[in-house]
Amino acid sequence: MFSKEKRSEVMSRIRAKDTKPEVVVRSLLHRLGYRFTVNGPKNRSLQGKPDIVLPKYGTVIFVNGCFWHRHRGCKYAYTPKTRVSWWLKKLGSNVARDKAAAKKLRQSGWQVVTIWECQLRSKAKLNRVELKLTKALQVPCSRTERKHVLICPQIRQRAAAARWEK
Numbered sequence: 001m002f003s004k005e006k007r008s009e010v011m012s013r014i015r016a017k018d019t020k021p022e023v024v025v026r027s028l029l030h031r032l033g034y035r036f037t038v039n040g041p042k043n044r045s046l047q048g049k050p051d052i053v054l055p056k057y058g059t060v061i062f063v064n065g066c067f068w069h070r071h072r073g074c075k076y077a078y079t080p081k082t083r084v085s086w087w088l089k090k091l092g093s094n095v096a097r098d099k100a101a102a103k104k105l106r107q108s109g110w111q112v113v114t115i116w117e118c119q120l121r122s123k124a125k126l127n128r129v130e131l132k133l134t135k136a137l138q139v140p141c142s143r144t145e146r147k148h149v150l151i152c153p154q155i156r157q158r159a160a161a162a163r164w165e166k
C-alpha cells in the first residue's frame, strides 16, 4: 500500500499521463485491436519521429499539438501577442519541418496520418478520429507495397484485386 502522499503523487502522475493526446490515440488504437509501436527503432529513426508506427499498415501517425504545429484554422493555433516575429519564425519552422518529414515519409511509401490535439477533446470528436483511423487502416499494406503502388498503377490494381480475393 502507498502512503497517502505517495498515492496522490502516483495518481496525479497517472492522470497527467492519461490525458496526453498521444495516449488517447494509443488507447483508441489498442481498443480497435491494432498493433503499433511508440518507442521502437522506427519511432526514433523515421523522419519527424512519428508518435505511432503501424508497420503492418505501412502507416505512421503524428499526434500534433495545435499550437506548436499550427493546426490550420484552429483557435488553439493562435499567435502570441508579444515577440510576434520571433514566434512566427519559430512556429513557421515547425510547420516547414513537419511538411518536409511528411513528404519524405510518403516518398518512401508510408501513409501519414495526422491527428490534432483539438480532435480529441470530446467524445463526438473522438468518434470522428476513430472513423478516420479505421478508414486509413482498412487493409494491411506494407510500406514497400505502398511504395510500389505509388509508382506503378498496374501493381496498384493487382494489389487491390488481391486484397478483394483475401
Ligand SMILES: [Zn+2]
Pocket: 066, 071, 074, 075, 076, 077, 116, 117, 118, 119
Ligand atoms: Zn486544432
